Amino acid sequence: MPHRAPVLRTSAGLLRRTAVVAATGALLLGTAGLAPAAQAAPTPAGFHPERDFAGSTVAAHEGRSAEAPLTSLAVTQTLGNDVSSWQGNVNWAAAKANGARFSYVKATEGTSYTNPYFAQQYNGSYNAGLIRGAYHFALPNTSSGSTQATWFVNHGGGWSADGKTLPPALDIEYNPYGATCYGLSQSAMVSWIRSFSDTVRSRTGRYPAIYTTTNWWQQCTGNNASFAATNPLWLARYASTPGTLPAGWTYQTIWQFADSGVLPGDQNYFNGAYDRLQALAKG
Template sequence: MLGVWGLVNTPGQHNPEEEPREPVGSSESADATERRANPERPSNAPGASNGWQRSARGTEQFARDTAYRLRPVARRTTDRIVRWLRQVLAALATLTQRVVRWAAPYARRAHAWLIPAIEGVQRRIDPIVRRLRQRLSPVIEPVRQRLAPTAHRIRDELRPRVAKLRARLPESSGRHRAQLRSRSVQLTAAVAAFGVLAILVGTAGPDTGERTTPAAHTVELRSPDQAQSDQGGTQQDSSSGQDSASDQEQAENPDSDGSPEAKSSPAKPAVDIPPNAHGIDVSNHNGPIQWNKVAASGEHYAFVLATDGGNFTNPMFDQQFNGAKNAGMLAGAYHFGRPTGSAVGQADRLLNTMGSTEDGKTLPPVLDLEVSPNGGGCYGKTSGQLHSWTQSFLDRVKSKTGEDAIVYASPSFWSSCMAGSQAFSENPLWLASYGVPQPSLFGGWDAYSFWQYTNKGSVPGITGPVDRNLFQGSGSDLLELAQ
């Protein structure tokens, strides 16, 4: 019995033969063996991810099906939004056009009202600017004189350095060389600006335009102040030469008694007119003028008011017109146009007042176009009516004289009253533009002949301010305009 009971294990008794044995040569890890031996694995054990994968695939399929169903709805919604935006933009464009059409007359009237207001402000400011310039000139002039040598010295020192720098870059591209030249030019201009700013005190004035003009001729156009200062050295020689010539003429003509009749004989126009010659324009408001002093100061031509509208004639026209010629200057006559009357009748009045002009010293007739002196504006005319009136006036002058009349106007008048018409660009242009280094062109003109750059000029022989002008071209070009 004991032998039998000895062969039978009691519960809980260790029997090594009943333990599972690992097969020989098996590669299964202990952890794998443990999982196999203990099937009650935790939920996050490997092998339990199949459910999550099935859930992810289901969610992805649901999202894909939902996007497929919503795609037509999104497309229709997008199309509706685009159509709505197009309708809104079209409505805004139509509304904008209506507003522009509605506001255009008011804008034109406001513009016509603002021009006289601005000119009135300018007339009030000009005396202040002139007094300020007179007070500052004693202070600025010494500063300019002190800075001028320094500016020249700096420029002379920089020039060889720039030349050496350019010589070190022989293989540089054309663009780099252009940039280097531009830098040196800018530096030189900045240095020279010290002297220029010391003498320039600009006068205020409105100016509107579309583009800045190049030179009308091959002659370089300089600023009025520079041109006047360059002419200063030759004016005394010219005046002394004229005095010597008059003395020699008196010696060669002993019969001449020096009477007023003999002195008033027309003088031959000067042939040594410089490029970009200076000139003036006057009216009866300037009073008596000492034309010999005007000519000796370097003025080479004068425009004189002849007629105004349909009734007024300058009572001093003959005295001023012939006085300029007798002093050796060229002279021209201008008519202040008033489109409320007949264009042909006003053109005839101008030509009749001028009389015979085939003397080689008379510039072409001028039509002066400005806003109405009575409150500004365009005389209550449309741009088409003003265009027709101007064309009739110029055609009448052309038929009577064979010449193209000069048109005087400002950029503001041409844009507001003539609507920028380009129909008169074949006529010479005399434009008025104050306080700018270079005037702006308009109306299809690619160049101007005369530029009225100030109405507050000072000229010997004339009491009070006077309009000053600059001719754009050579002296021979100016003489070619004269009859």
């Protein structure tokens, strides 16, 4: 986009060793339910979180159209963007002047990475008058959905009913490190997403929006329709229309329609007028 011992003899030492064993057991429990291939290291080989962001894999797998998005969509569209460490420090006043009304900011990836520019981007967009939200880049083969959701919420993925904070979001897309579906079966992927979603809901009071593409969703979840009743859809498709949606959803809440444009980072439309965007933020 132009866009890291001596033998324990004392009772205290025995307690320390017991604690280590207990902690190890807790880590193993954290991967329960994942396929054997998914019980991997906390980060994949060649880990490059600074290059992973909402849509970083989309164009390579699905391409992009040169056609501009249609302006005659069913309802008024509200322009926004999404950013990550790739953009560095963002000039939010300029973004707002160019039409941005909301922004999603990458907060975390896996269970070890936090965006070093998160504070500037998340607080800066808010201070410039944008409605902002945080998202997590999922690595479903490295730890459980609940574990990653906890890392996310603890490192910026919160929500408050202030009318200026969008629901947390889960970015689940093509694997930048290997197999498209991260080595998970369709049922295991659905379970992972459900675990992430339920944990975010229990921690923040909001179900997360789900960022994905229709093609990925069909391939990796079997086009599961069970999330549409609770989770807003943030659809990625670089074309003139949103196209076919994943099963269950009858409309997209947000459409990432291009990976470059007048705003920093990716270009998005909220599917409604500004007052509906405010309603989403208020929950």
